[in-house]
Amino acid sequence: MNLRPEERVALDAGDFAEAVRRYVHYGRGKRLEDTTQGDLLEAVSLASREWLVERMLESERRTRERDAKRVYYLSLEFLIGRSLEMSLRNLSGYDVVRRVLAAQEIDLDALCALEPDAGLGNGGLGRLAACYLDSLATLGLPGYGYGINYEHGLFRQVIENDEQHERPDSWRQLGSPWLIPHPEHPVSVPVYGRAGRRPRGGGPGSWQDCRVIVGIPYDMPIAGYGGDTVNWLRLYSATTADEFDVALFNQGDYLRAFERKLATERISKILYPSGSTESGQELRLLQEYFFVACALRDILRRFTDVHASLEALPDRVAIQMNDTHPALAVAELMRMLVDEHGLPFERAFEITRATLSYTNHTLLPEALEVWPRPLLARVVPRHLQIIEEINFRFLSDVERRWPGDVDRLRRTSIIEEGHPKKVRMGNLAVVGSHSVNGVSRLHSELVRTRLLPDLVEMWPERFHNVTNGVTPRRWLLQANPKLADLITRHIGDRWLRDLERLRELETELAGPGFRADLRAVKRANKVRLAEIVYAETGIPLDPDALFDVQVKRIHLYKRQLLAALHAIHLFLRAQDGESAPHPRACIFAGKAAPEYFMAKLVIRLLCGIARVVDAEPRAREQLRVAFVPDYRVSLAEAIIPAADLSEQISTAGFEASGTGNMKLALNGALTMGTLDGANVEIRDAVGEENIYIFGLRAEEVASLRANGAYDPHRAVAESPALARVIEALKGSLFARAAGEPFGPLLHHLFDERDPYFVLADFDAYCAAQERAARDYADADAWSLRAGRNIARTGWFSSDRAVREYADRIWRLGR
């Protein structure tokens, strides 16, 4: 939407310089000449924030005036990364500010590079939430994120002696200029205590003797491209109410009062790393409940400020649950409608269901959330009652449709039988939503056929697919300014709002000039990355080598191990004096969950291979391996634009979608991938000739598993190359000390018959890699195919994905 000129707040250069001076002087209490870079970063950020705030207030005024339907994106994770550069670019103020500051001998790029990442997420799911906020604002939609203001984001990863060690991430130790605190708007959230008897027929219930947690909101402004719309991400910190603790203080229990305060404040202390598999962790449950309760209070307050009756809630509010982590929203919204607003249970449930929708991000059985019933009974007793009432009514419907089908009742029940009983959050989310979606075509199909076939049979119309997308503003404009400039010089800048316009590059690709320019941009990005990798690891990379990149969380199903075995294969061949079709640099980055032993062992192996290759002169002429520590958004922004080859090699059927695959293709890397997640759609988009697809397909993986026909020993017997690699892995060649440190990996591959079929795909993978290396040697032909990846992946914009949600799920167009 376009603003009238008088509505715009001008980006006035003089005002900006003055604001920076003001923040340094009065904010920090320093003279300009005494400031540190950190002071300047803060001052420049706060000065930029003034523009954001003006436009945020203006956006809010417009939305209220139109009484527009709002979307709330509930997520325990928002992987925002840095904000200064992105905000300035979205406000079209980046160049102005750079000039203004340069006049004062301040280097804006250097300041931007100092900003700590807001790493409030684990990986794909959290980054997706951040991309969607960018797109919501860019499309001019009133869409807001709700989450937790973690004091510590995902841990920092340091590598010592080939091993991962975790360090706290204190991203806002010095305060964050991007968080606007609102202590004047606290919300009170009851927890623990006792529920009264479960009311008959779903009448209003009661809940006594609760403790109260107080949520303090902090708002992070989110600017859309062009700056016309600025939305916000509202993050809550947990604390206690002063009045509440006064009771304890007055009893003279001074220390206990403080202990309680500290215990409560733990709730927003730290982000749980994914793969925190130990189930039933009370603190995680408290986090999930706390932020959902804060969000719903805020949402209903905003709604009831304007509307007398809650009947119209679904017409004005859509709430998206990012995985099952916020699934208690079903019970909490019901509780508010029934217990606080006196609605009949049946009507409240219709409203709840019409308001909520749920996105599934995983099929991995170990990642499906279940909570022990006794824990819910203790922490949120009234919610458990509501869940059981919902389940009772739901199972009655099932029984009416399939009389006597006891097995079906057992499978679909929200409550899983056993000792103890458990609450299945996925089933709760499906029963309590009007829409359930997967995140790629293949994944949504597998959700329907494998994960939830019974619920699909019950409500087929409820199930959708929305293939993920990524924001071109961060992942092209900001991360790859040289490519962005090149594109804009050829087709103008409308691609920034309409990424499918990149298709216009197809005609440019016909001329050799454009392909050479593409190559020059890629090379410059590789030089920049090589500097970073050298600084971080001491490993020198040749910018003319094929940059082969695998960056993502370390997980067995993602099969970094397959890439490691391939690197060993290349190493052994080089040692033999065989020459490769083209030199290659294998670049890895990613964090392992702290207690995920096998993933950490994979990191040790990768670091070991890197070290051994580095020490072998004959090998390092044609091979380099680097493990770059502390993968995070800002590091991704440096790695992705420099990639030639994008490793997307998960076991087919396990990666829900992937989004790094989209970012890499959009930046002109060719994909080396299995037919998994969104790789399938990337292949359809770029064409078979412009991607390397190999390996077992999802159905083949499933049937191999079902008939028990996978024999890792046979795979080794049939492949001499693989046999050599396995032999090399057995000794201590890649280890720092003697012994067989990689024994557990071998045990997993052979004795546990590796459920991810690494060895089954090894030969096909090596063959595809060999083809890629040969193809790469023809630089011009490669550039053409890289260019086609750029030109044909516009559909993977998060603008397209958010528009699909807006039209089909949130129904924002009135």
Ligand code: 26Q
């Ligand atoms: C659960 C319970 C306790 C602690 C942590 C968790 C937890 C946290 C994060 C479980 C899972 C996650 C993250 C999952 C995730 O990132 N999934 C990815 O989502 C992407 C966006 O849809 C997909 O592209 C990826 O394929 C999928 O793996």
